[in-house]
Amino acid sequence: xxxxxLDRPGDLAEAxxxxxxxxxxxxxxxxxxxxxxxxxxxxxxxxxxDLRDLGLTEIEWQPDGGVRIxxxxxxxxxxRRLAAEYPLVxxxxxxxxxxxxxxxxxxxxxxxxxxxxxYYRLPEFACNRRDPGTGCAALRGDSAxxxxxxxxxxxxxxxxxxxxxxxSALEAEVLVHGPAGARRIPIREFHxxxxxxxxxxxxxRDGELVTGIELxxxxxxxxxxxVKFRDRASFAFALASAAVVIERAGTxxxxxxxxxxxxxxxxxxAEHAERALVGNRLDEDSIAAASAAAVRGATPRxxxxxxxxxxxxxxxxxxxxxE
Ligand SMILES: Cc1cc2nc3c(=O)[nH]c(=O)nc-3n(C[C@H](O)[C@H](O)[C@H](O)COP(=O)(O)OP(=O)(O)OC[C@H]3O[C@@H](n4cnc5c(N)ncnc54)[C@H](O)[C@@H]3O)c2cc1C
Numbered sequence: 001x002x003x004x005x006l007d008r009p010g011d012l013a014e015a016x017x018x019x020x021x022x023x024x025x026x027x028x029x030x031x032x033x034x035x036x037x038x039x040x041x042x043x044x045x046x047x048x049x050d051l052r053d054l055g056l057t058e059i060e061w062q063p064d065g066g067v068r069i070x071x072x073x074x075x076x077x078x079x080r081r082l083a084a085e086y087p088l089v090x091x092x093x094x095x096x097x098x099x100x101x102x103x104x105x106x107x108x109x110x111x112x113x114x115x116x117x118x119y120y121r122l123p124e125f126a127c128n129r130r131d132p133g134t135g136c137a138a139l140r141g142d143s144a145x146x147x148x149x150x151x152x153x154x155x156x157x158x159x160x161x162x163x164x165x166x167x168s169a170l171e172a173e174v175l176v177h178g179p180a181g182a183r184r185i186p187i188r189e190f191h192x193x194x195x196x197x198x199x200x201x202x203x204x205r206d207g208e209l210v211t212g213i214e215l216x217x218x219x220x221x222x223x224x225x226x227v228k229f230r231d232r233a234s235f236a237f238a239l240a241s242a243a244v245v246i247e248r249a250g251t252x253x254x255x256x257x258x259x260x261x262x263x264x265x266x267x268x269x270a271e272h273a274e275r276a277l278v279g280n281r282l283d284e285d286s287i288a289a290a291s292a293a294a295v296r297g298a299t300p301r302x303x304x305x306x307x308x309x310x311x312x313x314x315x316x317x318x319x320x321x322x323e
Contacts, residue, residue, distance in 0.1 A: 006052045009049055015049055021063045022046060068214045070216070071106060087224060108210040114161065116158070120157060138155070165241055165242075170224075193266060227242050229310055230262075238261045253279065
């Protein structure tokens with residue numbers, strides 16, 4: 001592991017100043033991803049900023065009924081009101097990692113965790129995400145775990161976070177702070193597609209860090225569900241997952257948001273599937289139409305064609321289980 005300087009900034013301004021003046025500086029929160037990457041030589045920051053003195057652990061209810069969750073709030077969050085009003089968030093968190101890791105891991109770190117693409121995590125393979133311009137061994141290699149949506153000819157890695165998939169279906173905003181002050185980024189824009197710049201894993205600008213996540217107030221008649229398919233029952237990343245949020249008036253669907261995990265370089269909104277539901281009753285026919293529409297635009301390869309059927313099934317299951 002390369003030698004680095006450890007800083008513990010006392011306030012946000014100091015953290016932002018260090019991040020802005022040293023492009024080799026990285027924030028550490030729970031460290032459950034960053035430390036592994038540093039140990040394996042995948043990331044070699046010159047400076048590491050431990051944020052623990054900044055607070056940022058609170059859950060603050062907003063006057064409009066929404067909620068703001070601090071970036072350093074642990075993934076093992078135990079908050080009755082959050083569980084009651086945003087069960088999707090808690091379900092997605094519980095579907096990930098292990099209790100020990102969730103105790104350490106944070107909301108900010110979770111949505112900024114790096115891909116689990118094996119080619120990214122093994123320095124002997126070419127990876128445009130890790131070392132820009134070196135090529136992508138995954139595009140020629142085993143694509144069984146790779147993306148079927150949003151792929152570019154520079155990268156086909158999958159975004160690993162379960163939480164981010166739930167946040168996408170809830171249309172959360174990421175609160176950030178940087179040299180130009182505070183701003184908020186819709187979760188939809190927070191994770192860019194790889195395009196020609198797969199090393200850019202978030203919309204954060206130089207010197208910016210995440211201070212929290214804000215969830216809009218839960219609408220009336222809202223129901224939600226998170227379903228995750230994986231290699232084994234726990235401690236495994238998603239092969240395909242679906243977060244669904246449905247708003248109904250009586251039996252008619254007024255609003256539908258469906259986000260997919262494990263199948264794209266970012267949480268993937270299945271908009272065709274959403275449109276198949278809106279204005280209809282949530283019944284066998286509309287669920288079948290939505291699950292078929294969810295795979296429109298997929299570009300699987302030989303090894304990951306199975307993910308197309310997995311997406312159909314995970315969407316069908318997530319919708320069918322709704323009360
Ligand atoms: C064995 C194992 C199994 C796992 N299984 C799952 C799973 O099934 N599903 C799942 O979703 N996750 C899973 N994870 C990943 C785990 O959820 C993440 O490692 C964790 O959420 C990262 O949070 P952290 O606070 O530890 O982040 P860190 O490791 O501290 O940081 C991660 C990244 O985020 C950056 N960062 C952190 N906080 C901020 C901030 N406030 N502002 C700007 N940048 C920041 C860091 O610089 C770093 O690049 C697993 C991890 C392990 C080790």
